[in-house]
Amino acid sequence: MSSVLVVGSVALDTVQTPMGTKNDMLGGSAVYFSLAASHFAPVRLVAVVGTDFPNDATNLLKSKQIDLTGLQIVAGNTFRWAGEYKGRMNEAITHDTQLNVFSSFQPVIPDSYADTEWVFLGNIDPVLQLQVLSQIKKPKWVALDTMNFWIQGALDKLLRVLKRIDMLIINEGELQLLTGKPDLRSGVKTLVSMGPKSVIIKRGEYGSVLYHSGTWFFTPGFPDTDLVDPTGAGDSFAGGVMGSLAKDGTVTSQTLRKAVINGSVIASYNITDFGPWKLAALTEKNITDRYDDFICITKVI
C-alpha cells in the first residue's frame, strides 16, 4: 500500500487544560499526524529530536508501522512546548517555547522515502517545505499546513509553496489572514487562485469544509465527545485525511469526502484525552463505528 510522508515537529509538550496538567508528553505535529495516518497506511516520518528523546516514545511510533528512517537524532534537547487551554479551549495560550534542536532542523528525505506519493508538509518554515518537495521524485498528492507566523512573516515563500501543492489544510483564522476575505466563499476561491486545487478549512467545534473541483462538502464537529485536551486536533485530522486518501490510492470527490470524515473521526477521539496515546490505542472498530455515526448525523434519510 502507498505510504504517507510527513515532515513536521516532534516535541515534548507540557499542557494545561481545565481537565488537568501533564508534563513533557510526547507531542508535535508529526507525531499526532503519524499516529492518526497509521490507522490507514504506512507512514514515513521526517523530523528531528534531541538525545533526550525517550526510548518508549520511539518504540511507540515504531510499533505503529511508522518508519523512522527520516527521524534525525541530534545532540541537544528535543523541541519543548508548554501551553494552556482555558474555558471552551478554543485557543492555545503559549507559556514557553524551547525550539532546541528544532531551530536548526534541515529536513533530509532518505532515499527510501523519495518515491512517496502522499506527502504532508506540516506547519514548518515554508523554505523547509520547499526543500522537502524538491527531494520527492513524483508526489501524487501534496497537502500543506501553515500558520499565522508564516503568513505574516514569510508570505512570499509561502505563496511559492502554495503554487506547488495540491491541497491546503488551514483553519478559519488563517484563511482570513492569508486571503484578506471575511467570508468562507470568497476566502476559499481566493485560496484556489493561489495554487492548491483543493482546500480544507478547519472550523473547530463547527467541523470542517472541503472545497474540491468547484464543489463543497461540509462535515460537523462530533457532538458526543468529552473535550479533555485539544492539542493535536488539527494534526490528527490531517493524518486521518491523508491516511485515508493513501489507503484509497486515488483522489476523487468521493475519496476526499471519505478522507475528511476519517480525519474528523480520528480528531474526535484524539481530543478526549491528554497526549497522543488515545490515537495509538484506537481500534479499527472504533474508527468504523464513529465513521458510521458521522454518516448518521448528516444524512437526511
Added chain:
Amino acid sequence: MSSVLVVGSVALDTVQTPMGTKNDMLGGSAVYFSLAASHFAPVRLVAVVGTDFPNDATNLLKSKQIDLTGLQIVAGNTFRWAGEYKGRMNEAITHDTQLNVFSSFQPVIPDSYADTEWVFLGNIDPVLQLQVLSQIKKPKWVALDTMNFWIQGALDKLLRVLKRIDMLIINEGELQLLTGKPDLRSGVKTLVSMGPKSVIIKRGEYGSVLYHSGTWFFTPGFPDTDLVDPTGAGDSFAGGVMGSLAKDGTVTSQTLRKAVINGSVIASYNITDFGPWKLAALTEKNITDRYDDFICITKVI
C-alpha cells in the same frame, strides 16, 4: 392539507446593511415566517397592525395562501423597527423601536383557527405565548422561538411555556443564556430536560443542529449566497421547518431532517435581498434545486 398557525410581529422595518438602506419595508417575524411556510402549507396568521399598514402588504400576504382572519387592525401605528448590520452582519444593532399597536397586543385565535395542528409561537412575551396555546384545541406540534429579552426578564413564564411545547428553535447565544452551559451537548440536553422533546439550534453561517429522540442532525450554512440583509433569516428558517412538517403531516426523524433542510433552503434565499419579497417570489423549482444542493454538499457518496 394541514395549516400552520403563527403568532408574532408584523412590522415596518428600516434596515441598513453594508449593501444599502431600505426604509419602512414590510417585516416582522410573522411575515417572514408566513411567507416561508406558505411554500409548503396554508398559513394562519395572528398578529396586529395599525391603520397605517399598507394595502399592498396585506394583498401580498393574501395572495400567498396566508389567512389573515387573525390579523387585528387597530387604531394607531404599526410596530416599527430600525436597525443596522455591520461587517459580517452577524448581529443586529437596533437604532429605534416603536412598539406602537404591538405594545398592547392580545392575541386572539379566531374560531376558524382553533383546530390548527401545527403551531409556531414567535418571539413574543411568554405570557402571550401561553394565551395562544390555551386557545388551540388539539395542537399536534408546537414550536417556539424566544430571545434574550424574555430569558432574562421573564424566565419563570418562559419555563412554563417550555413545558408545553414540542420543539424549541433558538440560536447559540440564547442556548447558553437559557441553560448556563457553554457547549452544545450539555446545553441541548439541559433544554430537553426543560420540556421540549426536540430542539433546533441556529448557528448563523455554520448552519443548524437538530436534536430529536436522542439523535443529532447537522446542516451547514449554504456557502454560495450573497448576503445582503440577514433580517428574517431565523423566522424564514422556522417557517420553512414548520411548513415542511405540516406538508408531510407527521413528525419523524426523517420529516424533521427534511424540514431543517427546507428551512435552511428558504433562509438561504431570504438573506440575498432586502425585505421579504425574495421569499414571496421563490418558485418550487428554486426550492427543490437548492434542497438538492444541500444534499450534495453533505453526502459522502
